[in-house]
Amino acid sequence: MNRAFAPLANDxxxxxxxxxxxxxxxxxxxxxxxxxxxxxxxxxxxxxxxMGLATNVDFxxxxxxxxxxxxxxxAAILFSDILTVPDAMGLGLTFAEGEGxxxxxxxxxxxxxxxxxxxxxxxxxxVFDAVxxxxxxxxxxxxxxxxxxxxxTLACYMVEGRGSQDYRHxxxxxxxxxxxxxxxxxxxxAAVAAYLNAQIAAGAQxxxxxxxxxxxxxxxxxxxxxxxxxxxxxxxLARSAPDGTPVPRIVFxxxxxxxLGDMRALDCEVLGxxxxxxxxxxxxxxxxxxxxxxxxxxxxxxxPPAVIAEQARAALESFGAPHTDGTRTGPxxxxxxxxxxxxxxxxxxVTALVEAVHAHGRRMRQSPP
Amino acid sequence: MNRAFAPLANDxxxxxxxxxxxxxxxxxxxxxxxxxxxxxxxxxxxxxxxMGLATNVDFxxxxxxxxxxxxxxxAAILFSDILTVPDAMGLGLTFAEGEGxxxxxxxxxxxxxxxxxxxxxxxxxxVFDAVxxxxxxxxxxxxxxxxxxxxxTLACYMVEGRGSQDYRHxxxxxxxxxxxxxxxxxxxxAAVAAYLNAQIAAGAQxxxxxxxxxxxxxxxxxxxxxxxxxxxxxxxLARSAPDGTPVPRIVFxxxxxxxLGDMRALDCEVLGxxxxxxxxxxxxxxxxxxxxxxxxxxxxxxxPPAVIAEQARAALESFGAPHTDGTRTGPxxxxxxxxxxxxxxxxxxVTALVEAVHAHGRRMRQSPP
Numbered sequence: 048m049n050r051a052f053a054p055l056a057n058d059x060x061x062x063x064x065x066x067x068x069x070x071x072x073x074x075x076x077x078x079x080x081x082x083x084x085x086x087x088x089x090x091x092x093x094x095x096x097x098m099g100l101a102t103n104v105d106f107x108x109x110x111x112x113x114x115x116x117x118x119x120x121x122a123a124i125l126f127s128d129i130l131t132v133p134d135a136m137g138l139g140l141t142f143a144e145g146e147g148x149x150x151x152x153x154x155x156x157x158x159x160x161x162x163x164x165x166x167x168x169x170x171x172x173x174v175f176d177a178v179x180x181x182x183x184x185x186x187x188x189x190x191x192x193x194x195x196x197x198x199x200t201l202a203c204y205m206v207e208g209r210g211s212q213d214y215r216h217x218x219x220x221x222x223x224x225x226x227x228x229x230x231x232x233x234x235x236x237a238a239v240a241a242y243l244n245a246q247i248a249a250g251a252q253x254x255x256x257x258x259x260x261x262x263x264x265x266x267x268x269x270x271x272x273x274x275x276x277x278x279x280x281x282x283x284l285a286r287s288a289p290d291g292t293p294v295p296r297i298v299f300x301x302x303x304x305x306x307l308g309d310m311r312a313l314d315c316e317v318l319g320x321x322x323x324x325x326x327x328x329x330x331x332x333x334x335x336x337x338x339x340x341x342x343x344x345x346x347x348x349x350x351p352p353a354v355i356a357e358q359a360r361a362a363l364e365s366f367g368a369p370h371t372d373g374t375r376t377g378p379x380x381x382x383x384x385x386x387x388x389x390x391x392x393x394x395x396x397v398t399a400l401v402e403a404v405h406a407h408g409r410r411m412r413q414s415p416p
Numbered sequence: 417m418n419r420a421f422a423p424l425a426n427d428x429x430x431x432x433x434x435x436x437x438x439x440x441x442x443x444x445x446x447x448x449x450x451x452x453x454x455x456x457x458x459x460x461x462x463x464x465x466x467m468g469l470a471t472n473v474d475f476x477x478x479x480x481x482x483x484x485x486x487x488x489x490x491a492a493i494l495f496s497d498i499l500t501v502p503d504a505m506g507l508g509l510t511f512a513e514g515e516g517x518x519x520x521x522x523x524x525x526x527x528x529x530x531x532x533x534x535x536x537x538x539x540x541x542x543v544f545d546a547v548x549x550x551x552x553x554x555x556x557x558x559x560x561x562x563x564x565x566x567x568x569t570l571a572c573y574m575v576e577g578r579g580s581q582d583y584r585h586x587x588x589x590x591x592x593x594x595x596x597x598x599x600x601x602x603x604x605x606a607a608v609a610a611y612l613n614a615q616i617a618a619g620a621q622x623x624x625x626x627x628x629x630x631x632x633x634x635x636x637x638x639x640x641x642x643x644x645x646x647x648x649x650x651x652x653l654a655r656s657a658p659d660g661t662p663v664p665r666i667v668f669x670x671x672x673x674x675x676l677g678d679m680r681a682l683d684c685e686v687l688g689x690x691x692x693x694x695x696x697x698x699x700x701x702x703x704x705x706x707x708x709x710x711x712x713x714x715x716x717x718x719x720p721p722a723v724i725a726e727q728a729r730a731a732l733e734s735f736g737a738p739h740t741d742g743t744r745t746g747p748x749x750x751x752x753x754x755x756x757x758x759x760x761x762x763x764x765x766v767t768a769l770v771e772a773v774h775a776h777g778r779r780m781r782q783s784p785p
Contacts, residue, residue, distance in 0.1 A: 218715035265691035265713045322634035346587035
């Protein structure tokens, strides 16, 4: 594999991950390559199916770059599905139209759990090839973020077999047979670590763990069944890329605002927060050791552009004044939504958001309080 | 109306609301009259439809009492639907089998909002008649809790027209036209206050505001669009029943754990918390001015009885030692789930929970630390 990737032109996002000063606040959006973009829908139509899109290196490269071509975003994120790892474990992933993902063989019994193993990473080569292809196609414009679901979040899908409203099956297993759940999560943690390390080897310049369903757990259960296994993943991750560049790690627990105090101790550089979190308070709580990523409600993007700009400014002001001294490290914000962008978002509203964040972020640095 | 209700035999719940000492921790369960009970399903079948059940005084009396007959619970809660008030506003409520509630005329435009008004409480007489009927049928065994959805939670249903995953319509209205949303919420607050006051007049001995969807709001928006209107409701509520007995008020915001500091200032006696909240920390935060209600995950009830008992004890211990001096007031816990009980719950598991709470609550009072 050719390791000579182009040098990075825009390092705003990576600097912010390391809590270094930047000229303005970096911004990228969860699910930025997606259905709200007409060009995505066109590629998706050519691919024939969602998995046809997600497993094809050329298609996933194309859609990953689409939002980067359209908006001055500060990072790209690998286009892939969150369920690639359990699929490689042999659970039989399918996507029924309009119904979301479904596993043919959900994990419910002791026998099911005993049969789980870290999958051969060769089965996921299409993902790593996509990472290298995207990195080349980006040509150093912005850094590329790799990602995985957290061990707990993958477990939710693996046990439920599909999306759930109440997480009844996975929580029943957890409460009734915590030993089996720990066994399952141990496999998941090793698999996720191998998966993210292979993404780093292939060219990912930062990695993010999506703990999308950590927030459905009870206090206590979150720490034991989600946080502990995210920490297991983090401990096993490569600290730098093949070229020696350090690789920052982001952890996002949707609905995890109450546990920021616990997450402060995670072995990672950035914590993602959703819109329920007060950024000023979160900064005071963890900003001395973690950068913060987030957090406006994706529904803000349905309001007129003037309101979007106002909400963006409010989020920046809530986080508070950034550093102006380029040599120091300290609290930094990476602007993002608090969850994936909605498929119903008008694309021109994203332009308004990115412009507002960059402009106001610059303004805050020019006139510190 | 005959006001001479029977004297109250079990006042554990009401004493705990007022942060007075009790012999053990009181317990009741959200949605305790419901589909997990075979006797409920039998009544529901006789009623023909959900609204046939909810609007009939005899049926709603019958199902409200079913869990009281079966378990030594410390309170009954009016069996009714959360959408009775918007239905009385003329939005055309229907229940499609397996699809949940649906409004024929959702509120979307300025014209729609302008047409809203506090409904004639006579249209809700079936609810107040049920309250009186249930109170009589209880014969003083346990107190009766009346309830309503919060202004924001009702607004979610009124604007979305049905259940929602992303609250896109109601949040678009809120962000794009906050003036209209405030207008809508002002009507809702007046309607909810009138509705709860009529329940108090009819015999409710405590009232609860279910802010089921407050937790989907962003920090800032929650305070402005949910909390402020819950407070408007509370301010308008009767402080005592027709016989002069004070009526405690409970506010439960699902997913509101991050905002307990704000909710501490609400003009009410009890705050409900869900399972994401650490009871010890919540007690430290608000226990000097509010009783706390909650909070185990309803999914705990799918585990074997021994695990249920263990989780109940853990929740009691997490809240911490109660008062043993019967004359003082101070932090109290009202045991409950963190959300409504699941329809899939084995009824005998509820027996295990209630027994464990009462037994361990008694034990904690006998041997204070």
